[in-house]
Amino acid sequence: MVDSAVAMSKRSAPFKIPAGWALLTTAALCFGYLLWKQPASPAGQVQKVPNFRMLDHQGRSHELYYYRDAKAVVLFWQGNGCPIVRLSVSKIAELEKKYAQRGVLFFMVNANPQDDLDSISREAEEFRISLPILKDETQFITSSLGVERTADAVLIDPKSWTVAYHGPLDDSLGYESQRSASSHRYLDEAIDSLLRKKRIKKQRVEAKGCLIDLPDKNRQISYEKEVAPILQQKCLRCHNPGGMGPWAMTGYPRVKGWARMMEEVLLTKRMPPGGTDPRYGRFFDDPSLSTEESKTLLEWIQNGCPRGQGADPLETPLPPIEEWPLGKPDEVILLPVQSIPATGIVPWKLLRIETHFGGDKWLRAAELVPSNQKILHHATVDTGRPSPQFNMETDPSLDRIGVFLPGLTAGVYPDQTGGFLAEGDTLHFVLHYVTTGKPEEDHPKLALYFHPSKPLHRMRVAFSNLLEIRIPPNKSDYLVKGDRIRFSKDVLLYTMCPHMHYRARSFKATALYPDGTSEILLSVPDYSFNWQRVYRLKEPKRLPAGTVIESEAVFDNSKNNPLNPDASQWVSFGFQSFNEMLALFVNYVELDDHTDIH
Numbered sequence: 001m002v003d004s005a006v007a008m009s010k011r012s013a014p015f016k017i018p019a020g021w022a023l024l025t026t027a028a029l030c031f032g033y034l035l036w037k038q039p040a041s042p043a044g045q046v047q048k049v050p051n052f053r054m055l056d057h058q059g060r061s062h063e064l065y066y067y068r069d070a071k072a073v074v075l076f077w078q079g080n081g082c083p084i085v086r087l088s089v090s091k092i093a094e095l096e097k098k099y100a101q102r103g104v105l106f107f108m109v110n111a112n113p114q115d116d117l118d119s120i121s122r123e124a125e126e127f128r129i130s131l132p133i134l135k136d137e138t139q140f141i142t143s144s145l146g147v148e149r150t151a152d153a154v155l156i157d158p159k160s161w162t163v164a165y166h167g168p169l170d171d172s173l174g175y176e177s178q179r180s181a182s183s184h185r186y187l188d189e190a191i192d193s194l195l196r197k198k199r200i201k202k203q204r205v206e207a208k209g210c211l212i213d214l215p216d217k218n219r220q221i222s223y224e225k226e227v228a229p230i231l232q233q234k235c236l237r238c239h240n241p242g243g244m245g246p247w248a249m250t251g252y253p254r255v256k257g258w259a260r261m262m263e264e265v266l267l268t269k270r271m272p273p274g275g276t277d278p279r280y281g282r283f284f285d286d287p288s289l290s291t292e293e294s295k296t297l298l299e300w301i302q303n304g305c306p307r308g309q310g311a312d313p314l315e316t317p318l319p320p321i322e323e324w325p326l327g328k329p330d331e332v333i334l335l336p337v338q339s340i341p342a343t344g345i346v347p348w349k350l351l352r353i354e355t356h357f358g359g360d361k362w363l364r365a366a367e368l369v370p371s372n373q374k375i376l377h378h379a380t381v382d383t384g385r386p387s388p389q390f391n392m393e394t395d396p397s398l399d400r401i402g403v404f405l406p407g408l409t410a411g412v413y414p415d416q417t418g419g420f421l422a423e424g425d426t427l428h429f430v431l432h433y434v435t436t437g438k439p440e441e442d443h444p445k446l447a448l449y450f451h452p453s454k455p456l457h458r459m460r461v462a463f464s465n466l467l468e469i470r471i472p473p474n475k476s477d478y479l480v481k482g483d484r485i486r487f488s489k490d491v492l493l494y495t496m497c498p499h500m501h502y503r504a505r506s507f508k509a510t511a512l513y514p515d516g517t518s519e520i521l522l523s524v525p526d527y528s529f530n531w532q533r534v535y536r537l538k539e540p541k542r543l544p545a546g547t548v549i550e551s552e553a554v555f556d557n558s559k560n561n562p563l564n565p566d567a568s569q570w571v572s573f574g575f576q577s578f579n580e581m582l583a584l585f586v587n588y589v590e591l592d593d594h595t596d597i598h
Contacts (some may be wrong), residue, residue, distance in 0.1 A: 047163040049156050052141050053269040053526065054109075056132035057120040059277045061506065061525035062107065063268060066560055070158050071103035072194055074187070076169075077142070078108040078133055079150035080115045080123045082210040084173050088151055089127050091169050096131060099191055108133040111142035111212050112150075117279060137291040140267065140298045143214055151209030155190050165190035167205030174208055221300040223252060224310030230293050231255065232313060234272055237287070240318055244373050251315045256305045263301045266294060273531035277523035284536040285405075326365055326412065329447035331357065333427065340375050340433045340440045345577075349431035355383075356424065363419035365412040365449040366402035372442040375433050378532045379404040381446060382428040382461075383421055399461045400585060402446060403497075403534050414494065414540070417589055418455040421448075432532070457589040459494070462487075464551060465583040471503060471571040476558035482551035482582040491547075492540040495587040496522050498551065501577045502529050502563040505556040509584060514546035521549070529563060529577065542591075551584045 051065040067073055076092055078085050096106040108131050110120050120133050136142050145154055145163065151173070155165035170182035186205050193200045221227065231239075231249050239245035249255055255262075265271040272287035289297070300306070333353060340346055370376040381402035401419045402411050413419060433442070464483035471478050498507040509522040522535055543549075559567040565578045573579060 046160075047145070049154075049161050049163060050141070050144065050267055051161075051264070052267045054134035054136060054141075055117065055277065055525055056107075056134050057110075057117055057124055058132070059117070059279070059508075059523055059525055060132065061269075062132060062134060064156075065161070067105055068158050069103075069560065070105045072099075072105070072164070072191055073156040073158060074104065074106045074191070075134075075145075075154045075156065076106065076108050076131075077147055077150045077152045077209070077212070078110050078120075078123075078129070079112045079210050079212065080110070080119055082150045083176075084151040084209045086127055087173055087178060088169055089129055093130060095169070095188060095191075098188075099195075102195060104191060104195075106131050109136050109142065110134070111136040111139045111147070111214075113139070113213055117277075138295045138298055139212075139214055140295075140302075142212065143217075144302075147212070148214065149207050149209035149211055152207035153187050155187065155194065157194060164194050165200055165203055167202065168207040168209075215295065215299060217303075219299065220308075221296060221303070221306070222310065223300070223306065223308050224313060226296050227255075227300050228313040230289070230297060234287055234289055234293070236314075236318070242373060244377070249314050252307055252312050255314065256307075259301045259305050263298060266298060269526060273528060274524070274533040275526065276535070277525055280520045280523045281535065282538040284538055323369075324367075324447060326367065326447070326449060329367075330450045331448040333446040333448070335429065335444045335446070338431065338433065338442045338444070340442065341435060342438050342440075343435050346433045346435060349429070349433065351429040351431070353427045353429070354424070355421065355427060357421070359423050361421040361423075361448075362451040362454055363401055363413065363421055363448060364451045364455075365447075366419065367411055367447045367449075368402045368404040368444060369447065370404065370442050370444045372440055374436055375440045376404060376442055376444065377432045377434045377530075379429065379431045379444070382430075383419075383425045384428075399459075400587070404444075405533065413455075413459055416456040417459045418451050418457075419459050457591075459587055459589055461585060461587055463583060463585040464549075465581065467573050469571070469573040469580050469582060471555050471557045471580060473568050473570060474558055476556050476560060477505070478555045478557060480553050480555060480582055482553065482584065484551075485549040485584065485586060487543055487545060487547050487549075487588075489545050490591040491543050491588040492591060493521075493537065493543055493586060493588045494540050495534050495536045495585075497532075497534045497585040498522070498524065498527070498553075499532065499581055499583040499585065500527060500529065500553055500555075501580050502565065503555045503557050503561060503571060503580055504529060505554040505561075507551065507553045510550050510552075511541075511543060512548040512550055514544060527553070543588075549584070549586065551582065553582050555580065 049064065051063065053061060053063040055061055064073070092106065108129065110133050117135055120135065123129070124133055146166070147154065151168060153167065153169060154163055156162070157164045165187065167186050169187045171184045171186070172179045172182035186202055190200045190202070236249055237243070239247060239249045241248045241250065247254065247258060269275060272289060275288045276283070335351060335353070338349055366381065368379055368381055380400060382400050384399055399419060401421070427446070431444070462485050464485050466480070466482045469480060471480070496509055498509070500507065504527045507524040507527045508520060511519045511521050513519070521541065557564060557567055557571055561567070571580045573581065575581070
């Protein structure tokens with residue numbers, strides 16, 4: 001093409017084009033082609049969208065890269081009270097309806113620090129917003145994508161997770177003005193072009209909307225006074241020498257070396273694990289980071305992990321772990337040595353040990369202690385006499401007296417309560433081990449502490465366990481209602497422990513009161529089989545006689561679930577991890593009208 005142009009110029013003009021011009025023309029054409037093929041950020045570079053997980057206004061968890069099968073993903077920034085957003089609701093609803101059948105997913109995102117999930121829910125109900133509104137609590141995604149105003153939209157190509165278009169829906173809305181029709185339907189045109197693999201004419205258009213109060217990018221964050229204390233409080237329980245974490249936070253160099261990985265797991269909420277919807281319940285031993293803690297860590301990492309001045313708190317060795325922090329136990333039960341292979345999935349270890357203490361005992365504490373914290377993921381201890389058709393995971397004659405979880409404090413019963421251990425009872429252990437890449441061993445032991453006399457209340461266990469589970473193949477959001485726990489007397493509720501397997505996606509427990517009202521007690525939007533947790537209420541919950549606790553769960557039997565053994569199979573109830581369960585264990589004490597304990 002360049003040679004033809006040169007030949008024509010020779011016939012029509014008396015001068016010659018220098019040879020270098022042809023080379024420059026060819027280079028310009030190639031460079032222009034590259035720009036045409038690649039969506040560009042304002043800086044002229046292809047912008048990759050990092051993976052993230054956020055809660056929506058209805059308490060559901062969404063991870064961006066989970067939707068890798070979508071043809072396109074649209075994020076539209078919403079803000080309570082923004083006139084332009086409110087006028088855009090019907091427009092984006094029409095776009096969602098138009099493109100849903102073509103594999104395009106639409107989400108709204110709220111990054112306003114003044115808007116919480118409850119107020120967003122009220123705004124969505126009032127203005128009939130049907131799309132999920134994701135809450136960007138840390139504002140990290142909003143900032144990294146260069147979004148500064150509401151009513152801004154980002155079109156993402158899931159094939160490369162890059163930004164294909166960034167700007168308003170169209171040009172019909174302005175500040176205190178609107179036109180009856182738009183002359184440029186920017187987002188509509190960009191989606192069409194992306195789906196047809198054609199050039200997007202307008203890749204970046206300035207949006208009009210309400211300014212978002214974003215964090216100061218120049219804020220100086222102190223490693224010594226801000227970052228290290230968060231890591232000490234929330235991370236060192238596992239990330240210590242000999243702990244379960246794969247690496248130990250022993251000082252600034254180690255933390256900086258792992259900083260990019262920390263950013264990834266913080267954005268996707270893989271760490272810290274076992275988070276709940278913060279609107280429901282307050283729990284002991286909660287490893288979750290507050291919004292401010294997450295923002296501090298993410299901003300510090302994004303700014304290059306400055307060391308700053310001052311001491312390094314992480315270099316101070318942790319005090320040696322006391323073998324028995326509660327004092328000398330009344331009884332210590334040694335379990336057999338457990339040998340764990342280097343790799344693979346280890347079936348749960350199920351052990352039984354008979355007890356003979358010379359009479360009935362009342363427990364004030366029980367502490368299960370592994371010799372190798374790196375491999376014991378979690379464990380439970382139940383006591384009781386099994387029925388003839390005994391199964392230790394479901395037998396109603398059992399009481400749970402002990403639990404081991406990484407970082408969990410010793411299992412001390414609340415004041416004026418205790419667990420009952422009858423003479424001759426059998427202890428039933430369920431041990432869940434993980435592999436580390438080399439053969440390992442663990443020699444766990446159980447410490448028991450007894451009350452000198454019978455306490456005022458016996459801590460009891462109740463549970464529901466749904467036996468009729470049938471999850472269809474290739475279903476990503478399959479809702480299942482569990483069996484109910486009913487209380488015939490007034491009780492104080494202390495703990496809740498949901499249990500499901502590989503296909504579990506979320507869990508919720510709701511109290512249905514005898515007066516017809518209801519209350520969500522626990523919501524785990526991103527349930528993970530790999531992180532079993534006992535949720536211990538900071539304040540016990542009084543439930544009147546006639547209260548029912550109803551559990552429900554969403555299961556993901558699709559190929560997008562990374563834990564799913566086989567998405568093509570129907571899944572039914574069973575005790576193996578490739579089967580499925582929907583169980584809820586609760587600890588409680590029974591009360592009378594004159595009882596009040598704390």
